[in-house]
Amino acid sequence: MTGVRQYETDIAIIGAGGAGIAAGVEALDAGASAIAFEKSSEVGGAAIISGGGCLIVGSPLQKQNGIHDTPDLAFKDWIAWGGPSADEVWARYYIEHSLHDLYHWAEGLGVKWVDLKVQEGNSVLRWTRAERNGLGLMTHLIEGFRSKGDEIVPETEITELSIEDGRVTGGEGRDVKTGDPVAVRSKAVVMTTGGFNSNLDMVLEFKPDLGNHKVLEGSGRGATGTGHRLIRQAGGYLTHMDHIWFYVYATPDYRDPAQRRGLVFRLVPGNIWVNQQGRRFHNEARSGGNSATPALMAQNPRHAWAIVDTPMTATMEIADPYYRDGDKVVRAKVVELLDNSPFICKADTLAELARKMDADAPTFLATVER
Numbered sequence: 001m002t003g004v005r006q007y008e009t010d011i012a013i014i015g016a017g018g019a020g021i022a023a024g025v026e027a028l029d030a031g032a033s034a035i036a037f038e039k040s041s042e043v044g045g046a047a048i049i050s051g052g053g054c055l056i057v058g059s060p061l062q063k064q065n066g067i068h069d070t071p072d073l074a075f076k077d078w079i080a081w082g083g084p085s086a087d088e089v090w091a092r093y094y095i096e097h098s099l100h101d102l103y104h105w106a107e108g109l110g111v112k113w114v115d116l117k118v119q120e121g122n123s124v125l126r127w128t129r130a131e132r133n134g135l136g137l138m139t140h141l142i143e144g145f146r147s148k149g150d151e152i153v154p155e156t157e158i159t160e161l162s163i164e165d166g167r168v169t170g171g172e173g174r175d176v177k178t179g180d181p182v183a184v185r186s187k188a189v190v191m192t193t194g195g196f197n198s199n200l201d202m203v204l205e206f207k208p209d210l211g212n213h214k215v216l217e218g219s220g221r222g223a224t225g226t227g228h229r230l231i232r233q234a235g236g237y238l239t240h241m242d243h244i245w246f247y248v249y250a251t252p253d254y255r256d257p258a259q260r261r262g263l264v265f266r267l268v269p270g271n272i273w274v275n276q277q278g279r280r281f282h283n284e285a286r287s288g289g290n291s292a293t294p295a296l297m298a299q300n301p302r303h304a305w306a307i308v309d310t311p312m313t314a315t316m317e318i319a320d321p322y323y324r325d326g327d328k329v330v331r332a333k334v335v336e337l338l339d340n341s342p343f344i345c346k347a348d349t350l351a352e353l354a355r356k357m358d359a360d361a362p363t364f365l366a367t368v369e370r
């Protein structure tokens, strides 16, 4: 114990992921001082391992690709997709500001928007990907935050909010490594602690029907819902807790001693998914939680193989900090996963691969051929 580490700032940001870093950049631009507290040693949250695709309406990229998009069309899609629980005021605000407050704003910080991808619920291409996905997007945002002169304090978890006269005036926490106490005093606190998909108990609390399935934790390691508890304690309320989005294109993390984590892989163009019987069952371009997940859950057993050849793995990324060094993907570690995971089979011929997968060889060979 070395005594209490103390901080004083205009704005305390709890959680240095996508929302926290963006809030910090905005605070600094508006002339306030800001400090972001991050419980992980890695900054960037789930956002840095994400696909980095953002819904942007009326972008130059859409125009270059001959896509005519309008806020009205995007709003119609959003409401049709979100159903009765969609927040119409927020949807309209977000859509009308996405071009200037997100696309151009991020470009101003060095982000390069590179392409558009099909995304469920959108009638035109508007899911806009940043160069190097979430890693590229967040690297520029974090650099922007730091270059404006303010601080990100890693390995520091905020565990309590301080409340005086009904107002949040800072927080208390601890150094994750040493356990030493941390005290923060601020004019305002921005709570950006992310989601809770890496807390299976909490996932099952809000989605008990998933209790019969094998669900892996695949979000940012810090997405454990700590902020939800703090917000409740401070008198805030939470909504839409059962709206949880699951991806299926992941493989169990064989390095996780608890065997709870999943690793999302991406940038493997042309990979096809086959079920245990060796049959393709879904359009892999529609990889989101609303169509790919139910399609996989309808298989028996409920898993699939993603079939790739060696050249297709050249650009493969694994959504986990172990597989990169700073903002660079460590290719050798991707190869290490492909070589060593007991959940991945390798073979020199498709027939041998079918045998290793224990799939029906004629069906599998015909699927790949087709």
Ligand SMILES: Cc1cc2nc3c(=O)[nH]c(=O)nc-3n(C[C@H](O)[C@H](O)[C@H](O)COP(=O)(O)OP(=O)(O)OC[C@H]3O[C@@H](n4cnc5c(N)ncnc54)[C@H](O)[C@@H]3O)c2cc1C
Pocket: 014, 015, 016, 017, 018, 019, 020, 037, 038, 039, 040, 043, 044, 045, 046, 047, 048, 049, 050, 051, 052, 053, 054, 156, 157, 158, 159, 192, 193, 194, 195, 218, 219, 220, 221, 222, 223, 224, 226, 227, 264, 319
């Ligand atoms: C594999 C994957 C792919 C995705 N792809 C996309 C995509 O393409 N497009 C898209 O829009 N969304 C995508 N998402 C979702 C997106 O990443 C999240 O919605 C987004 O990152 C949420 O931002 P956030 O700032 O709220 O949380 P995060 O980015 O997770 O940041 C929260 C941070 O708070 C920290 N924290 C938590 N509690 C505390 C505490 N008590 N004290 C201090 N720090 C704390 C966490 O460690 C974390 O760093 C994807 C998610 C995953 C996992």
